Structure formats: structure tokens, C-alpha cells
Amino acid sequence: MRLPRSLVGWFYVSPLMLVLIPFFVLPMVVIITASVLEGDGFGGIMPFFTTQNYIDVFGSGLTFNLYFSTIKFTILTWVFSLIIGFWVAYFLVFHVKNQLLAIGLFLVCTVPFWTSNIIRMISWIPLLGKEGLVNMILQGLGIIDKPLEFLLFSDFAVVVAYVHQLTIFMIVPIFNSMARIDKRVVEAALDAGASRFDIMRYIIVPLSKSGMALGSIFVVSIVMGDFFVVRVMSGGGSASVVAALYEDISVLQYPPAAANAVVLVLVVMLMIGLILRTVDIRREIAR
Amino acid sequence: MTTTVEHPHRRRPTRRREGRPWTFYVLAGVFIAYVLALYGPMFCIYLLSFQDIRGGLVFPMKGFSLHWFNDLFTQVRTGDVKGGFQRSIQLALLVTVITVVVSFIAGLAFRRRFRGDSIVFYLMIGSLVAPGLVLGIGVGLLFQYFGVSPHWTTSALGAQLSWTLPFGVLIMFAVMSRFDRSWEEAARDLGATPWQTIWLVIVPILTPGIVAVALFGFTLSYDEFARTLQTSGSLNTLPLEIWSMTLNVTSPSLYALGTVTTIVSFVIIGICLGTIALIQKRRTQRAATH
Amino acid sequence: MSTERRQGDIELAGVGKRYDDIVAVEGINLKIPDGAYCCFLGPSGCGKTTILRMIAGHEDPTFGDILIGGENVVGMAPIERRTAMMFQSYALFPHLSVRDNIAFALRVRGVPKAERYKAADEMIEKVQLTELAHRLPGQLSGGQQQRVALARAAITGPRVLLLDEPLSALDEQLRIQMRQELRRMQQDLGITFIHVTHTQLEAIALADLVVVMERGKIKQAGGAREVYVSPHDRYVAEFLGGQNVLSGKVEKVNGASLVMRGPKLEGFEVPVAGKTAVTQGDKVDIAVRRDDIRLLRPESAAIAPGNPHLSTRVQAIEYQGYFVKVMLDAIGDDEFVAYVTERDFFSDPLKVGDIVVATWQSDHTLLLA
Numbered sequence: 001m002r003l004p005r006s007l008v009g010w011f012y013v014s015p016l017m018l019v020l021i022p023f024f025v026l027p028m029v030v031i032i033t034a035s036v037l038e039g040d041g042f043g044g045i046m047p048f049f050t051t052q053n054y055i056d057v058f059g060s061g062l063t064f065n066l067y068f069s070t071i072k073f074t075i076l077t078w079v080f081s082l083i084i085g086f087w088v089a090y091f092l093v094f095h096v097k098n099q100l101l102a103i104g105l106f107l108v109c110t111v112p113f114w115t116s117n118i119i120r121m122i123s124w125i126p127l128l129g130k131e132g133l134v135n136m137i138l139q140g141l142g143i144i145d146k147p148l149e150f151l152l153f154s155d156f157a158v159v160v161a162y163v164h165q166l167t168i169f170m171i172v173p174i175f176n177s178m179a180r181i182d183k184r185v186v187e188a189a190l191d192a193g194a195s196r197f198d199i200m201r202y203i204i205v206p207l208s209k210s211g212m213a214l215g216s217i218f219v220v221s222i223v224m225g226d227f228f229v230v231r232v233m234s235g236g237g238s239a240s241v242v243a244a245l246y247e248d249i250s251v252l253q254y255p256p257a258a259a260n261a262v263v264l265v266l267v268v269m270l271m272i273g274l275i276l277r278t279v280d281i282r283r284e285i286a287r
Numbered sequence: 288m289t290t291t292v293e294h295p296h297r298r299r300p301t302r303r304r305e306g307r308p309w310t311f312y313v314l315a316g317v318f319i320a321y322v323l324a325l326y327g328p329m330f331c332i333y334l335l336s337f338q339d340i341r342g343g344l345v346f347p348m349k350g351f352s353l354h355w356f357n358d359l360f361t362q363v364r365t366g367d368v369k370g371g372f373q374r375s376i377q378l379a380l381l382v383t384v385i386t387v388v389v390s391f392i393a394g395l396a397f398r399r400r401f402r403g404d405s406i407v408f409y410l411m412i413g414s415l416v417a418p419g420l421v422l423g424i425g426v427g428l429l430f431q432y433f434g435v436s437p438h439w440t441t442s443a444l445g446a447q448l449s450w451t452l453p454f455g456v457l458i459m460f461a462v463m464s465r466f467d468r469s470w471e472e473a474a475r476d477l478g479a480t481p482w483q484t485i486w487l488v489i490v491p492i493l494t495p496g497i498v499a500v501a502l503f504g505f506t507l508s509y510d511e512f513a514r515t516l517q518t519s520g521s522l523n524t525l526p527l528e529i530w531s532m533t534l535n536v537t538s539p540s541l542y543a544l545g546t547v548t549t550i551v552s553f554v555i556i557g558i559c560l561g562t563i564a565l566i567q568k569r570r571t572q573r574a575a576t577h
Numbered sequence: 578m579s580t581e582r583r584q585g586d587i588e589l590a591g592v593g594k595r596y597d598d599i600v601a602v603e604g605i606n607l608k609i610p611d612g613a614y615c616c617f618l619g620p621s622g623c624g625k626t627t628i629l630r631m632i633a634g635h636e637d638p639t640f641g642d643i644l645i646g647g648e649n650v651v652g653m654a655p656i657e658r659r660t661a662m663m664f665q666s667y668a669l670f671p672h673l674s675v676r677d678n679i680a681f682a683l684r685v686r687g688v689p690k691a692e693r694y695k696a697a698d699e700m701i702e703k704v705q706l707t708e709l710a711h712r713l714p715g716q717l718s719g720g721q722q723q724r725v726a727l728a729r730a731a732i733t734g735p736r737v738l739l740l741d742e743p744l745s746a747l748d749e750q751l752r753i754q755m756r757q758e759l760r761r762m763q764q765d766l767g768i769t770f771i772h773v774t775h776t777q778l779e780a781i782a783l784a785d786l787v788v789v790m791e792r793g794k795i796k797q798a799g800g801a802r803e804v805y806v807s808p809h810d811r812y813v814a815e816f817l818g819g820q821n822v823l824s825g826k827v828e829k830v831n832g833a834s835l836v837m838r839g840p841k842l843e844g845f846e847v848p849v850a851g852k853t854a855v856t857q858g859d860k861v862d863i864a865v866r867r868d869d870i871r872l873l874r875p876e877s878a879a880i881a882p883g884n885p886h887l888s889t890r891v892q893a894i895e896y897q898g899y900f901v902k903v904m905l906d907a908i909g910d911d912e913f914v915a916y917v918t919e920r921d922f923f924s925d926p927l928k929v930g931d932i933v934v935a936t937w938q939s940d941h942t943l944l945l946a
Binding site for chain 2: 005006008009010011012013015016017019020022023024025026027028030031034045084087088090091092095105108109111112113114115116117118119120122123124125126127129131132133136164167196217220221224225226227228232242245246249254257258261264265268269272276281282285286
Binding site for chain 2: 669
């Protein structure tokens with residue numbers, strides 16, 4: 001009478017699979033395939049097996065520079081967004097006593113998420129530029145006499161733009177996991193004589209780990225896959241793995257780009273895998 | 288500083304519970320700085336977009352007019368902004384509807400474990416974290432292989448769904464895990480068919496979660512760039528228009544575009560939240576007037 | 578709801594439920610007469626809720642038949658069985674008003690709005706919720722929610738109402754009040770109620786038929802007084818409480834009685850009362866009601882030599898209002914407690930550490946299986 005449970009499950013996820021297979025699994029298969037074939041240099045791919053694309057990727061010093069720079073941006077962005085995200089979430093959950101106000105302030109933090117990322121990035125230009133607001137103010141106050149050059153079109157600007165865009169991805173999951181901490185646990189710890197530092201160390205950090213992991217997944221995967229912010233905000237001074245990939249594509253070099261892409265996907269999966277090891281994400285989401 | 292100044296905090300240092308701890312003020316400062324940094328730059332460009340014809344990319348503001356908005360929609364060099372808008376909104380609506388329906392159904396599956404559920408789960412995580420441009424290239428090559436030319440309603444739609452669906456399913460997953468199964472059993476007990484159970488019980492109770500999925504779906508699509516770049520075909524979506532503008536337009540038109548897209552975003556949020564408020568109000572009103 | 582259609586008698590014939598390797602219910606047999614108030618009693622995990630859910634149709638038995646009104650209902654939907662269930666935390670639909678919750682069953686079967694509201698309003702009146710008809714469940718107290726749940730289940734005119742721990746979400750006072758209300762509703766509706774609980778007081782206060790369960794098996798089924806006064810075995814006696822259970826060895830069997838000896842207990846006569854095949858040397862359990870125990874000072878002349886008696890020491894005393902609970906030194910592993918009426922106790926109050934002689938009439942001893 002009743003269908004077996006697994007069959008019902010697969011029936012319900014079938015629409016999802018109908019999207020994921022042609023638009024995630026197959027494209028990945030195509031890229032892996034293209035990465036071991038020869039290109040004709042005009043955007044065509046020829047059915048001849050070769051490992052040359054990978055040899056080129058690993059043989060080029062440029063590859064390592066690109067990964068070095070991309071991973072540097074990833075780590076910097078991760079660290080800053082985690083620190084800011086953690087303390088903002090902590091402030092909202094544990095210091096704002098009025099719950100309605102806390103939710104209101106939380107929404108204030110999330111509203112920019114609903115606006116265009118690109119526009120948010122561009123919005124730093126009138127601030128950080130050579131004739132921008134920051135330089136104008138600093139010069140006006142007499143702190144500096146020459147405009148600071150490093151503010152825009154630099155690595156600094158890249159990190160600023162990333163942190164500006166991605167801290168929200170930390171705040172939301174950390175806020176969620178912190179909001180679920182039973183306040184009586186904290187009171188019990190206080191009664192047991194724990195200092196505020198102990199509470200932070202033994203209660204709040206462990207219990208919000210899942211939120212931090214989830215946020216880290218978003219931040220790491222987005223920065224690793226970005227080429228747009230790097231390109232605009234560094235003024236061409238820095239590149240990223242995907243930016244280089246995009247260059248290859250623009251000159252129709254599909255197989256080398258595919259080999260690059262496979263390596264990149266493996267690196268990203270490895271990083272996400274490391275994060276997933278720290279927490280059972282599935283259980284945490286369902287909690 | 289003289290000792291006669293009576294400082295309320297100094298006078299009663301032992302009563303810690305009364306006042307706020309010093310960390311409150313430090314963190315409040317952090318929070319305010321964060322919010323300023325979050326909104327400040329955006330308000331700058333909104334402001335700068337209202338300059339007159341003499342306006343440039345930086346302060347100080349030169350005059351006040353709607354010149355750059357006009358410029359945005361009429362000038363050829365700014366590209367097909369109007370068309371981009373239309374396509375982006377249509378695409379986002381399409382993505383939203385599909386995301387809501389598919390995530391809801393998939394969420395139903397994930398309420399209990401079934402054989403192979405982890406495969407689906409990690410496939411979703413993979414699809415979520417895969418670099419967007421890589422995925423876009425893959426979709427582009429796939430279409431090329433099958434001899435189908437990419438178009439924003441086919442390849443771009445699919446590429447965006449591979450990103451919005453994992454988001455949507457994860458949200459539904461979280462929402463449904465808090466859904467009490469006995470509601471469903473109660474409905475069945477009272478004679479509801481599976482369809483009636485979904486429409487009369489599960490969907491109304493999960494409405495907030497479903498709206499959240501819709502909002503996410505819309506925003507993620509409306510703002511999607513990397514996956515769309517290689518898959519949209521000959522016609523651009525709005526983020527692609529903005530992208531090309533950032534590379535060759537150096538006038539406040541760019542800022543005007545920022546202002547307009549923000550307004551559109553807010554109108555959408557407003558409609559969503561307004562709908563929820565209306566539903567809630569109807570419910571309580573119905574309860575009150577009878 | 579007409580009486581001729583009711584047929585709310587239930588028969589469980591070898592019903593069992595297995596989840597993978599775990600046996601939740603082991604082939605049980607039970608008959609519940611029409612219109613009875615039946616309580617399944619047992620600790621959590623004993624399978625009582627599984628039985629309820631199998632009768633309700635929310636779970637299929639792995640084997641065996643469930644007959645309601647003589648008809649096998651296995652595989653039928655709940656509504657076809659004409660059963661209705663009241664869920665543990667009521668499972669009221671949070672987005673529907675009281676009235677819409679109650680009218681839900683009629684709505685899904687396509688009863689027109691006016692008609693279903695009329696029926697719902699009648700039911701609302703029956704459970705005295707008229708003023709709250711338009712509230713949402715979140716705005717009701719626990720007791721009110723329970724009444725809504727009851728009304729929602731009853732509106733379909735079921736022949737059996739199944740209640741899963743219906744009182745566990747309420748506080749003590751409300752629980753006693755709602756207990757009475759459940760009984761009143763059952764009499765009003767005149768249908769079979771099956772109620773699952775782990776509280777023995779609830780079971781014996783309400784039920785015509787108490788079914789005591791342990792690990793998927795029925796240990797004893799009978800009237801409230803029957804299971805309380807004549808527990809079948811040690812498990813039932815201990816679970817229902819109010820009994821001291823002691824073990825000992827059979828010294829001699831002489832027809833209608835046997836002589837038993839236990840640690841600290843001299844040989845005394847125990848009525849066999851139809852219990853089968855006990856032979857000399859067997860280990861047996863007996864039960865003695867705690868309120869049958871008399872405590873005497875060692876020097877007292879009231880110690881009757883024919884009755885069992887044992888010398889013991891007061892370990893703790895708990896005042897309970899109308900009686901006093903006196904805990905005595907355990908006998909072997911068995912707790913030994915006397916309930917002394919308040920007046921008797923205070924006519925010669927005992928203290929912790931006092932040596933006393935505990936005695937009871939030998940024909941008040943119950944031989945357990």
C-alpha cells in the first residue's frame with residue numbers, strides 16, 4: 001500500500017535532482033573531460049587525450065602566485081569577517097536585552113544583503129579614491145598632506161570590499177546559533193563561579209561553532225570563486241585564480257581553463273571539507 | 288579630575304548587575320562602526336547620483352538634479368539598462384517560483400532519512416560552493432556540445448537555480464526540522480488527504496519559511512553575476528550590464544543605476560513583507576470580527 | 578453518533594510491531610468492550626503508545642489483526658476506522674482559530690461552511706469554549722487547548738477516541754480537574770476511550786479497564802480495583818504501588834494454603850487462592866498492602882502468634898496528611914513500607930530508629946505469580 005520510504009524520499013527530491021544533474025553534475029563532468037582534451041585554439045575542443053593542460057598548470061609559476069594571492073585574500077577576509085561577525089552577533093544576542101530591538105538591529109545588518117553586491121562594492125570608490133572622502137577628511141584635519149594612495153585600487157581595497165560584502169554571511173548563521181543558546185546555561189555557569197572569559201571559552205564559542213562553520217563555508221567559497229571584486233578593486237594590480245581563468249576563456253582557451261578550473265574546484269572542496277570536519281552540518285541545520 | 292565629581296559607576300563598583308558591563312560599550316561601538324561602514328558608502332553613492340550635469344565620481348556634490356537617471360535610460364553608451372532590468376526581474380521571478388516549489392518539495396523529503404539522502408545533501412553543498420564562473424563555463428560548454436545556444440531563459444536560469452536551490456533547500460530543511468510531525472498526523476487522523484494536509488496545514492504553518500526562501504531566491508538571482516556571465520547568451524541581465532558599465536562608464540550614471548536597483552530591491556522586500564503583514568492581519572481580523 | 582452504528586468494541590489479535598531489530602510490541606491479545614474507558618499503563622518505551630498508534634492507523638502492525646466492531650481495520654485510513662486521536666501535545670493547528678480547528682475534519686470532507694460552523698459551534702458549546710471560539714491556539718491555556726483537542730477529535734463522531742498522554746502537559750491541579758472532565762466527556766459521548774499514560778493514579782482513577790504493560794507485553798488487564806488489589810505478579814504490584822512485595826521459599830504446601838519462610842520472616846500461612854502448581858522448595862513472591870501492615874511495639878500484647886510478624890526498625894517517616902508513610906528496614910532487596918492512618922500513628926508516634934514489630938493478617942497475603 002504505502003511506498004517504501006526511500007522511494008518516497010527520492011520522489012520528493014527528483015525535481016531538485018532534475019536541476020542539479022544537468023546544471024551541476026554534467027557541467028562538472030564536461031569541465032573534467034575538457035581538461036584532458038586538446039584545444040584548437042579557436043574555442044574548439046578536439047577529442048585527443050592529453051595531460052598537457054595539467055602539466056602547464058602545475059608547471060607555471062604563475063599558478064602558484066595566483067593561488068597564493070587568492071588564498072591570502074580568502075584568509076584575510078575570513079579572519080576579519082569572522083571577528084566582526086562574531087562580535088556583532090554576540091552583541092545583539094547577549095548585550096541587547098530587549099529582544100524586539102535585537103531582532104530589529106539584526107534586520108538592519110541584513111538589509112544590504114538584498115541590494116546589489118556590485119553596487120555596494122562600487123560605493124567605496126567615492127570614499128577611498130585619491131580625491132575621496134577619507135583622503136579629503138584626513139587632509140582637512142591636517143593628519144596627512146598628500147592623499148593616501150593605498151586606499152583604492154589596492155589589496156587593501158579588495159579586502160575592504162570583501163569584508164563589506166561577506167560579513168553578513170557570518171552574522172546570520174552565528175546569530176542563529178547564539179540565539180539558540182539557553183540563557184539559563186550562562187546563568188548556571190555564572191552561579192558555578194565562571195568568569196566572563198570562561199563563559200566565552202567554554203559555552204559561547206563551542207555552542208556557536210556551527211554558525212561559524214556555516215559562515216566560513218560561504219565566505220571561503222565566495223572569495224575563492226570571485227574574480228570581479230579583485231579585478232575592480234585592485235585596479236588590475238592583483239589577480240585571482242578565477243580572474244586568470246576568465247582571461248583564458250576570453251581568448252577561447254577552453255582546455256587550459258578547464259584544467260585550471262578542476263584544480264580550483266578540488267582546492268575549494270578540500271577547504272570546505274576541512275570546515276565540514278569540525279561540525280556535523282546536517283545535524284546542526286536541523287537542530 | 289577632582290574627587291568631588293560623583294560618578295555613579297565609580298560609587299557602586301560592587302553592584303555589577305545594575306549597570307552594563309564595560310564590554311557593552313565597547314561592543315556597541317563595534318556595532319555602530321559596522322553599521323556605519325555598511326551603510327555609509329551606499330548612502331554616498333545614492334547622494335552622488337542626484338548631482339547635476341557637472342557631477343563627477345567623488346565629493347563634493349555638484350548641484351542637484353535627476354540628470355544621471357535620465358542619462359542612464361536614454362544614452363547608448365550606458366548599454367541596454369532598461370532591457371537588463373526587465374530580463375533580470377523576469378528571470379528573478381522565474382527563479383523565485385521554481386526555487387520555492389522545488390525547495391519545498393525537497394524539504395518534505397529531508398524530514399526523514401532515506402537511503403542515499405547524504406548523496407543529495409552533499410551534491411547540494413557542492414553545487415553551493417562551486418566557483419560560479421567555473422560552473423557557468425561548464426554549462427556553456429555543455430550547451431555548446433549539444434548545439435543549443437545559451438539564452439537567459441534556459442542556460443542562465445539553470446545555472447542560477449544550481450545556486451539558489453541549495454540555499455532554498457537548506458532553509459526549508461532548517462524550517463521543516465522544527466515542524467511538529469503530529470500536525471500532519473492530526474490532519475490525516477481527521478480525514479485530510481495528503482494534498483489537503485499540504486495545502487491546509489503544512490504550507491500555512493510554514494509560510495514564514497517559504498517567504499524567506501522566496502526572498503532569498505529573488506535576491507540571489509537578481510544579483511547573480513558569475514554563473515550568468517557565460518550562460519546568458521546574447522542578451523545581458525542587469526548585473527552583467529552593471530559589470531560592463533563599471534569597466535567603461537565613469538559618470539554618476541553608474542551611481543544612478545545603484546540607486547535604482549536598490550529601490551527595486553526594497554520594493555520587492557516591501558511587497559513580500561507587506562503580503563505577510565496582510566495575511567497576519569486578515570487572520571487576526573477574522574478572529575476578532577466574528 | 579447514533580448508537581446502532583457505534584460498535585466501538587476493539588479486539589487485538591496477536592498484534593505485534595517490530596522496528597528493524599527492535600520489538601516494540603510482542604503479539605498481544607486483548608478485548609476492549611464497547612463504551613469502555615481503557616487505560617494502557619506502563620513506563621515509557623513499553624509499547625503502549627505504539628499500540629495506540631496502531632489502533633489509530635498511524636502505524637501498521639508487523640503482524641496480527643486489529644478488529645474494531647468486528648471488522649479488521651489493518652491498512653485502513655484513520656477516518657475509515659472511525660477512530661479519532663488526541664495527540665500528546667494536542668497538535669492543534671497554530672494558524673487556525675479554535676472554531677476552524679474543530680471544523681477541520683468537516684472542511685476536508687467538503688462540508689459547506691455554514692453547516693460545518695454550525696456543527697463546530699455545537700461542539701464548542703459542549704466543551705464550554707464559546708467565548709474563545711475565535712482565538713488562536715497560542716492564546717489558550719493548557720486546559721483550554723486540551724478541550725479544543727477533544728472537541729476536534731470528537732466532531733467526526735468516532736466510535737473510538739484515542740488519547741496519547743492527554744494530561745501530561747498540564748500541571749498537577751489542572752490534571753485532576755481535566756481527569757474528571759475526560760471521564761464526563763466519555764460518558765456524554767458514550768464511546769470507547771483508550772488512554773495511554775505512565776501515571777498509575779491517572780489510570781486507576783479513570784479506567785474501567787486497566788492494561789498494565791512491560792516491554793511490549795501485557796502484564797495484566799482488568800478493572801482498576803482488580804489490578805490494584807490483586808496484582809498478578811511482582812511487576813504489576815510494584816508498578817501500581819501500595820504493596821510490599823516480599824520473596825521467600827515454600828516450606829510446605831497443604832491444600833488451600835502454603836507455608837512460606839523468608840529472610841527475617843518466620844514460617845507463616847499464605848492462601849494459595851487458585852494459583853497453580855507451587856511445590857515445596859519453590860521461590861515465591863507475595864504482596865501485602867502497605868495499609869494492611871500494623872506496627873506494634875515489641876512489648877505489645879497485640880501480636881497474634883498465627884499472623885506473620887517480623888521485627889524491624891523505622892528508617893524514615895513521611896507525613897502525608899491523612900496517613901503517615903513509615904519506611905522500615907528493607908527485607909533482602911525488597912522495600913518494606915507501612916501506611917499508618919494519621920490518628921493511629923499519632924496515638925503513639927514512632928521515631929526514626931525505633932524497633933517495631935510489623936504484622937498483618939495472614940489471609941491478607943497475596944501470592945504472586
